[in-house]
Amino acid sequence: MEKEHIQELPLEDVIGDRFGRYSKYIIQERALPDARDGLKPVQRRILFSMHTEGNTHQKPFRKAAKTVGNVIGNYHPHGDSSVYDAMVRLSQSWKMRTPLIEMHGNNGSVDGDPPAAMRYTETRLSAIAGELLTDIEKRTVDFIPNFDETTNEPVVLPARFPNLLVNGSTGISAGYATEIPPHRLDEVIDAVIMRMEKPECTVEDLMTVLSGPDFPTGGIIQGIDGIEKAYKTGKGKIIIRGKAEIEEVRGGRQRIVITEIPYEINKASLVKKMDDLRVDRKLDSIAEVRDETDRTGLRVVIDLKKEADAELILNYLYKATDLQVAYNFNMVAIYNKRPVLMGLHRLLDAYIEHRKEVVTNRSAYDLEKAKARHHIVAGLMKALSILDEVIACIRSSKDKQDAKNRLVEQFEFTEEQAEAIVTLQLYRLTNTDITALKKESAELEKTIGQLQAILESAKKLESVIKRELKDMKKMYATERRTVIEAEIQEIKIDQKAMIPSEDVLVSVTREGYIKRTGLRSYSASGGLPAMKESDGLLFKQEMNTTDVLLVFTNKGSYLHLPVHELPDIRWKEAGQHASGIVSGFKDESIIAAFSVRDFSTRQFILLATKSGMIKRTELAQFNVQRYSRPLTAMNVKGDDEVCAAALTDGGSDVLMITHYGYGLRFAEEEVPVVGPRAAGVKGNSLKENDYTVAVITSSTEGAHFIAVTNRGSAKRGGFDQFERTSRAKRGVVLVRELKTNPHRIIGAARLDESRDYYVRMKKGADVKINVNALKKVDRYSNGSFVVDEKEQGAVQMLLLTEKESE
Incomplete structure (x- = not known):
């Protein structure tokens, strides 16, 4: 058995190396398009396989499954779904500005519906796709072995038009992404020609002929500055909005009719989102949302209720749905086997450089063929001029090879000429054939001269490229679908007007x-x-x-x-x-x-803490656009807490009441107006262990308040019992000081006839205070007991509640 070879390597080195290889493959061989023909490898392999199999636009449609099988078996060893999905996209007129594949059957929809399975659909190359493959058999591009080295595949297609800009591209790879929008064919061709004729032209010059993207779904582009920036740097942002009109209908009502939507937006999802706004009552003015799209074109109708503001609703739809979206250019393509962020100049130059190479290779190939044919024609003409001797030589020869050798020796024909002579058919030996050969020879000489001129002159090479581009423009030019507006329209919505x-x-x-x-x-x-x-x-x-x-x-x-x-x-x-x-x-x-x-009214929020800090902030400062979380109203430090909040008119008096029974009255103007994040200023001066219990405001001298003590006593007092002074003082006593079991205020509030007042007990039910039975008493009084003496120690707080309805 073969001995195992085990390497001990650090894990980070192994992972780094493997991921590096994977990333290189993903970047170069899967997700990013080539700057020359604008195709990703799977797209290129699909088109080349269909071309090789003769599945062109002049021939009948063939089953998509057959093409997918050929692509997988010969060029692209991946799953059939990846190949079929790529094929379907190349056929979708709402994604490709000029579809490269024609498909019979269901190829999906703008609603995001999936295509039929590949066993049901039929495909063939579109006419313009054939232009991408024209002259590929003339050694115009490099070929490399396929994955199993059984055949060869092209590295790039000849591409008679700038497909990358015309059809755009989108993709995500390892560390790179690309987003190139589609453009109008004739505008791109005009830009290529301008770049060739004026190499020093600026982006501004190019934009006089190439005004911007042209999406297959139409719509409106806003923001020429974003287009210009993208053409200069490769990155830029524009706004795409759908095309909508407001129509008057019977009964004085209006409706919004949408006929075009932004590129790459799912229409069904857009319609559902609009209807959800109606269902959730975020747009109460919408009566119905209908999708009336049919074979004649896209049409979404939004019926509005009577008196609805159609302009306002349309602006809200632009802002809240995908009827308006941002599009970010990120023009990354493979150039010289590397991913490159390319502006318009570099994209055009990459294509022009490619076409020069293709036309040069094609011209060299055609020149070689023309010279070879001219050499043969010259031999045939010479043979016809000495026909009898040639025939005699051939008849006296042993075999074909002997005849060729004798022709070369006796008449000084070349090997190629001798081969053509011995294979010449007898019917060609007529008087008229010599005329045809002379004519062909003259045409070949002219062609050879033209091809040599192209190869020797850069100017003539460019003229050929420009002529072919103009032919493409003449054959395949279409009208612009997307309207371009210079400025991005700022959408201002009166949110209140949107609320029912x-x-x-x-x-x-x-x-x-x-x-x-x-x-x-x-x-x-x-x-x-x-x-x-x-x-x-x-x-x-x-x-x-x-x-x-x-x-x-x-x-x-x-x-x-x-x-x-x-x-x-x-x-x-x-x-x-x-x-x-x-x-x-x-x-x-x-x-x-x-x-x-109304936040614009001249009002203030007054806040005070237990430690005696006080502040006020203009009401307008509390009007915010984002409010999904609690917001800061006052900077509270340490263990301190806000004990009171009041809405004031700016001219009130403030009465701060403490736990130990001190009351301090001062004018609201003494509290500076600060922002929400400020901590405020000192409101009152507290004894040790004392704290602020309540802050009461009033703009009238005759205002009354109620205070409750820890012993269950309730006291009714008035503002007029406190002399107005300045803040940051201790104030005057509100309850009489007792040596044993003193009264401590646990709560105070302004007396309001619309409220009920309760004493909350630590245990048991709340005790209601009969406010009408409480008489106004002097400042030194401790009030009247409202809680049974046995429960005096169980008093917890003063509770204010809205009156129960009768």
């Missing part, structure tokens, strides 16, 4: 359950919504779906919640927790919620 206006009831509980409810559902149910025993209704207000709910937490965060995006839940059911509405909301408790209709 509806009055709803919005509720927020202390533990963070939020919902909106239809007014009909609320009217039918009434009372309080479903809540946990420990929870309480913090906010209940009639709002419009175009409004925004701002919710503030004890950690200095806030939630920006457009009402139309809140979960629509029946009144008697629990709402959805805030953590299910915005991501990242956890370990926070809600302290306040406000309804905002």
Whole structure:
């Protein structure tokens, strides 16, 4: 047995080497097109195999399975699906600007439907694909052995037109990707000719004839600057949008009709996305979305409701769906066996260089054949001039070889001429044949002269290339399908105008359950919504779906919640927790919620912390575009917490109340206006272990407040009992100091007739405060007990809740 040969190598070396080889193969032999003929290896092998088998556009169609089998067996040892998928794409008119294969049968659709199996479809080369293979038998391109060395295959096709720019390419390999858009054939040919005639031409010059990509699906390109950048550097960005028109229909209604969609977009998915906007009520103005596409062309109809703003809806569709997409050029191709990012100049030059080589090789081949034939014709003419002697020589010879040898010796014919003479048919020995030979000789001499001129003159070589390109343009030119607009249109959408206006009831509980409810559902149910025993209704207000709910937490965060995006839940059911509405909301408790209709009004959000920091921020600062996570309302440091939030008009008075019973009143103007991320300024000066409990604002002197102590006492007081002073002071006492078991304030709030007030106990049910029975008392009073003396130590907090409906 053969002895095993084991190598011990570091794993990273082995992996690196193997992956390097794999990457080289993927880059060069699979995913990226050649800069010369614009084809990937599998595409080239399909076209060459069909050409070799005579499956051309002049012949009948053949089963696709037969071609796939030939390609796999002779050139491409991979799965049949990879070959068939490549073949199908070459036949799809919505992906290829000039399809290279004609297919009978189902070859897929713009909706993403799969093609029929290859046993059902029939194919043949298209007429223009034949132009890619013209002259391949004239040694115009290099051939290499196939995978099993049973035959040869071309390295590149002769390509009589610049296929890479005409049909574009897309692909992803190891470390490289390519995205080259298709172009209009005659424009690309004009650019090639300009590049040959004016080698110093700029991209701007070329763009006078090659204005930009031309997609088979049509559409509108916006952004000439992006095209120019891509042509200069190989990379650039443009916008492609579908072509849509607004039509008037009977009854004063309008509809949007889409007749072209962006390149490579799945129409069925686009239509479904549009209909989802209607179903999800993100576009309430859409009545129906219909796909009316048939054999006459693409047509998607969007019927609108009466009074709908069609322009606004169309702009929203451009912004929210694939009716408008960004296209990024990344023009990478294989050039000199390496992947290269190429601008327009390099792509054109690569093609021109290739065509020069092809035409030179073809001319050399034709010259060789012409000279050989001219030599034979000269021998035949000489033989006919001494016909009797030639016949006598042949008749006296032993065999064919002897006859050839004697002709060479006696009459000085060459070996090739002697072979032609001895194989000459008798009918050719007529008087008319010598005339034909003379004519052929003259034509051959002319052809030889022309071919030699091409090989000797670069100018004549270029003229041949240009003439052939012009012939291609004449035969295969088509109209432009894609419209190009210079500027990218900025889409501005009034989001409020897109939201269906509806009055709803919005509720927020202390533990963070939020919902909106239809007014009909609320009217039918009434009372309080479903809540946990420990929870309480913090906010209940009639709002419009175009409004925004701002919710503030004890950690200095806030939630920006457009009402139309809140979960629509029946009144008697629990709402959805805030953590299910915005991501990242956890370990926070809600302290306040406000309804905002217009952020541009001159209002402020006032926030205060337990440690006595206070700040205010303009309401407009809380209007944001991205609100999927909690946002910062105040920079809270250490273990501090926000204890109060208020919506003010800028001219209110602020009353800060502390746990130890101090109250400090000052003008709101004393609090500087800062941004949301600021920490604020010192609001009041605290005793050791004291902390701020509540902050109450009022713009009227006669405002009342209610305060509750740890011993279950409730006290009603007024703003007028506190002299207005400046901030950062301790303030004056709100409760009388007792040496034993002193009253400590656990909660305070402004007195509001629309609310009910409860004392929350550590155990047992909440105790309702009869606000009407509370009389305003002086500043030193400790108020009236509202909790049984036996439970005084079990008081937890003051609870404000919206009044229950009657």
